[in-house]
Amino acid sequence: MSDGSALGRRLADLHRSLTPAEQANLKLILGLSAGRLVPDKDPGSEQGRRAVSEALEILCPYDVADPRGIQYRGRPDFLTGDVLTSLIDEARDVGRTAVPFDEHYLGCGGPIADRIATSRELADVVASVVPGAEATGIASYLFYRDPGQGIIPHIDTDIFSLNVLMMLAHEIPQGPGEPSALYMHFADGTEQRLQLTPGEVVIFLAGTQAHSRTPIRAGERVTILTFGFMPQGAPLENYRR
Ligand SMILES: [Fe+2]
Structure with a gap:
């Protein structure tokens, strides 16, 4: 043993x-x-x-073929150009009052993000790759603005045991150096780099899959919107903030 x-x-x-x-x-x-x-x-x-x-x-509370890595990467149909633009606009508003939180700024959702958080369209995309997940209704805007901001490898709390992560904007400065990216970290010491473009969505089991974001450099900015899902039937009070 x-x-x-x-x-x-x-x-x-x-x-x-x-x-x-x-x-x-x-x-x-x-x-x-x-x-x-x-x-x-x-x-x-x-x-x-x-x-x-x-x-x-x-x-891992979800029944998937492989809980490691990402379960989905793409641009869902509901995320039309207009919807993406409206989310970027809403993020700009929310960003003005976002509060420093660990190594990024955090803003609660807004009316548009909150509506998507509980929408049939988003639930269908999640259900197509991870059965048995239920929306918590929690949407959060994350802003990486200050040089060095990022997130060290971690596992998320239960309200984000399934994380739908939507890249809204990524300003990359000129010059050498790799842009900030999302990473998945695996048991054998390997990792997967995910350099997302605006409008790209990934779904992963953040409550059990270690992940991180590498630090941004001067002039770089990353704006992300995340939606939390939980196992169906889980007691809601365990998953609400
Ligand atoms: Fe996380």
Whole structure:
């Protein structure tokens, strides 16, 4: 029982034996551990990395063929040019009062984003790739504006256990250097870089898949809109802010 995957199964077994409050604490610990371990290239971290990743995969609340990586990438039909423009306009308004939050600015949704958050069109796109997910109705605008802002590898809280992430705008300055990008981090130490263009949407299981955004540089700006989904039938109070 010394290899990481056996340890991962034991962690998942432990999770099943706990009360809901204890489960939430264990999930938090696993999430924090994943944030440090999963992107760590040190061979000494391999056992821990595999154990945490395996436990999170087993605990993934969605029934998909492969919970790793992204479940969808594309431009959904409902996101017409007009809708995208109206969201970019709404983001501009929301951005004026967005508050600094960790390594980005956070703005709650607006009327247009909130309407999409509970729309049939968005639910259909999610259902086509991840069965059994239900909208939380929570939409958030995220703004990366100051040089160095980004998000280190992490696992999201339960209200974003399924994350629909929509790229609205990405201003990239001239000069050398790679633009900021979304990354997925995997148990074997590999990663996937996702350089999204405005209007592109990705869906991933953010509650169990470690992900990050590399820091922006001077003159770079990224505006994102995210929608949170939860497992169908989950007690809503666990998923509301
Ligand atoms: Fe996240």
